[in-house]
Amino acid sequence: MLEPEGRRRVVIEGVSPAIDGGRFPIKRVCGEEVIVEADAFCDGHDALGCVLRYRHQGAVGWDEVPMESLGNDRWRGVFTVSHIGVYHYTIMGWADRFTSWCRGLAKKVEAGQNVGIDLLIGAELVQHASMRASGAAAQQLRAWTAMLQDDRRALEERVDVALDEALRAVMQDHPDRALATTYSPELTVVVDRQKARFSAWYEMFPRSCAPFPGQHGTFKDCEARLPYVAAMGFDVVYLPPIHPIGATHRKGRNNATVASPDDPGSPWGIGSPQGGHKAIHPQLGTPEDFRRFLAKAREYGIDIALDIAFQCSPDHPYVSQHPEWFRQRPDGTVQYAENPPKQYQDIYPLEFETDHWQALWEELKSVVVFWVEQGVRIFRVDNPHTKPFRFWEWLIREVKQVYPDVLFLAEAFTRPKVMYNLAKRGFTQSYTYFAWRNSKEEIIGYFTSLTHTEVREFFRPNLWPNTPDILTEYLQLGGRPAFMTRLVLAATLGASYGIYGPAFELCENHPREPGSEEYLNSEKYEIKEWDIARPDSLKDFIARVNRIRRENPALHRDWCLRFHAVSNDQLLCYSKHAEDHGEAILVVVNLDPHHTQSGWVELSAEALDVPREGHYQVHDLLSDSRYLWHGPRNFVELNPSVVPAHIFRVRRRVRTERDFEYYL
């Protein structure tokens, strides 16, 4: 059996980026570049033509840009994505006989060989190109053909025609691609809006937003809380589930197995006779109140993110209407959630292995679409790693096909390959291990793996120093400085980060019991009254950090993160720069919340273009102090009880008399 395409001589391989050989898309936001590299080569000595082709899903044909040879058979091309949605890209290569011929001709002429026949060979190539061209170009190519063939002209003159840049340019525009190789499979980019890459999240429980103690908060109260959140500079407000809460096996305060009659229950115990995943808990308000809240938030530039927790309380309407979506036990009861020996009788997981999985998938999709149609554009997905990977891939693709501006955050705190696979399947952003990375070595190792390996192509980290489930020992023991340190780290290591408030800004740090990472009197099981006006609140500090983030494009990106050496293991130093090695931000953090630490920073010249000799200014945007630094090595000292961090803007060039108007 003979290969159908035996004459396609160019080989294209080793293409990057390509996740799992192109099985999964890479991710970008509008305006970002996709830098594509590939190995491309051909048998023999022929020159190669090589282009990068790309198109938005909606476009009819390909756009293309030439790829540049990097040597060692490696080629590079770049395109910019300008619209949200899906782009495809691929590479096309062909043996470029005209270029090969030009090179050979030049060498033969230099060696003094007779090139009469060669000129006729070239003429044939030009003539063939003229047949691929039209209009003026075709005419021009025919004229060149005649000149190359014209043996009444001097050879030198015909050689000049052959090697003329003008001919070369027109020939480049009409390459012979009849035997070109196109890389397969087509590769894919999912392009999101800016918030996919750069976002500051604030998680709050609507029911704790009431102005008066003992009251159940409402969406109206949430509206009243918006100015407070906006003043801190957050642009995503994430709400735990807002649906009716089940009563059967409801958990009491501090996760008690039996609830008292006045316990509100966990918002994640979704579903009651009042409705399921498409309904709103009546005490929060009406659908109209919710839409009003969404609209108000939009005025502040804030997206409301809803929680998608695909699980049911025993009282969820699905349980009676769709028993086929749950696993039945031999005694006729429904299988509740378990992680033996732990039992969660208040939660019925959905049975994704049901024969009726297709109806189940469709229903769950309709839940997301329902909220999208209410105006929600961001979802935080609860425990996605306990539902099938293929399900998420399908659901996210289906939703984004119609609503490409919808974003999904994966709340999976599990093994790394599982987290990465969820991201590959389509989650826009992902929770990380950040909460548990506290030492310098841990932070450098983890963030290098996130920002300087292939992982960055599909996994967008969203850094949370705390969540309602996670109060780390560092925060429990480090007091207010620990909260400041972790806030600065989250907000500057990550272009996207979030806090669970007001617990965070009020430095709430009491664990349920020693050794536990759960909050004492967790807001998951009760309504809290937060004194957000408390004078020791970190709200102004947070507002300042978020303003610094907004104003400095270097902090809108993750890939530019570079760590620098410091002579003290309690001090962490890193920089980020804006595109094209633009303005740089340099952060120094004291990781020790208890003691002043000092040391010598040694800036990597490769990462941060500061003068090797001579002075430059670093401007601490937190304290508004300015320092004159010299060369790569400079002294820093940070007292955590004042501010445990510097966030410097680096002015790499200091004006001198040479800049003065009359100097020259």
Added chain:
Amino acid sequence: MLEPEGRRRVVIEGVSPAIDGGRFPIKRVCGEEVIVEADAFCDGHDALGCVLRYRHQGAVGWDEVPMESLGNDRWRGVFTVSHIGVYHYTIMGWADRFTSWCRGLAKKVEAGQNVGIDLLIGAELVQHASMRASGAAAQQLRAWTAMLQDDRRALEERVDVALDEALRAVMQDHPDRALATTYSPELTVVVDRQKARFSAWYEMFPRSCAPFPGQHGTFKDCEARLPYVAAMGFDVVYLPPIHPIGATHRKGRNNATVASPDDPGSPWGIGSPQGGHKAIHPQLGTPEDFRRFLAKAREYGIDIALDIAFQCSPDHPYVSQHPEWFRQRPDGTVQYAENPPKQYQDIYPLEFETDHWQALWEELKSVVVFWVEQGVRIFRVDNPHTKPFRFWEWLIREVKQVYPDVLFLAEAFTRPKVMYNLAKRGFTQSYTYFAWRNSKEEIIGYFTSLTHTEVREFFRPNLWPNTPDILTEYLQLGGRPAFMTRLVLAATLGASYGIYGPAFELCENHPREPGSEEYLNSEKYEIKEWDIARPDSLKDFIARVNRIRRENPALHRDWCLRFHAVSNDQLLCYSKHAEDHGEAILVVVNLDPHHTQSGWVELSAEALDVPREGHYQVHDLLSDSRYLWHGPRNFVELNPSVVPAHIFRVRRRVRTERDFEYYL
């Protein structure tokens, strides 16, 4: 549109080995292991079942072995290939509900929970397994089902049944794979005979084998030369092309453009009125002589390797019979080979872009098959990188499908990605850059990349210190010690190596001109008279090295190569060990052909299991001297004018009185 297989919950990715995602096969020889690793995981907390499946191309169904969990969602399985030809392998994974259930049950029992319902759930799983089983197993499973369900029995007793190893074993044999995931694409191994991995090649020109000066050598003379070659220990004799040589534009001595009437021409100028690629140059003998020579060689365990040079002299019958297989020039002549400004008027390349490429491919395949049918089983392919990659992939696959014992050596000295791609397409062995890797740093870097990266899965190096085209400066300038050094390096760094003789063993080292790597009076253009009995010949040294190779399995493999530190940059030290950390060979080479060099070897304990304290014996198989070494650090000194290398067999255990029969 809903995924058809939405319930297959297990994800399998990151499979290794898999060349370019499985696009190309890996390579093994009979008896070798294939160690397969993969990431496999499932949503939720279910245990995973994971097997490696493999089959020979001829087998009907899959064999399988369980994969073992390595932690971090990584799994490993191993199979051994026992027949030449093509094997396929893949991985199957499924959520193993029975194992999950057992684990949960044990934890619940430990926590003192009531497990009555759980036992019934387990009973269902066992019952379902009984339906998948047959015979005694089915009966046994039905009995277990009844016991698990039997509520007249004590719970403890039923739990004991549930957690019994016997039940577990039968359940393992009848897993529920209805929703299993099978990795796609199927991966491939090409399995060759032993010579693919371990071979010693000797290149010689048949026409220079005549016993009397001035005579043209014949196959009969080659036969007479066999004892000499066999005594040196070579097991492949490679002959330059044996076909009729063209007269038109024939090259003269030292590559002269014009040949004298008595110049024999280059064997690579293939084709004359006497025939083309399927014919034998009449002066060498008849087809019968050739077959006789093959048979004689076989008696010595020697394979005769033919040269496949797909190019034609202007006198080749193809030129007149198939003008469509050549590129025509505008003046009606055929395009000869060029690498401007160099011109090779004596060579017409085949035009693979011809419209008649399919007929051309078939004809070229028929050339290989023709010689295979004469009994040839190894081919050295000349300049494969000047013919399309797809062509080779097709040709090699087609030939090996019928004759899986045929081996192909790629003679491509070109850019690394091109060489690697040819190997991926199917070449059994490949020439390397060995000839130009002379310093310690170069050798360590190059051989680490060949033996400790993915490259080793598809690229089998064959190391040549010289060829008729390559007389390196190292050999030109280093005298006899340089030849000894390069021989030892080639023969011990590489499980496969070769020399071009008798030029090599006679230390022929005159370049055509200073700065050239071509031989003066190259055998390519004239018949040579070699005095193989010369007393300074290296033949006995070579025989000793080849015997050491044969007798020590450590030298039959490449992947086990490990370098060790030496305190002198002119000394190179490395080891190889037999399978399962068996017997080790340790080589120390003086890279300086002019001076005695000495230094301290520091053996890596990780690579070579020698006592950290205490003595052991190293036995130099070249000189038959024995040394008592102590710990990892030992002194060596090598005088190149005596022998520039040690090849030690390491006796890691030295007998003591404890081994004496009456000691205990």
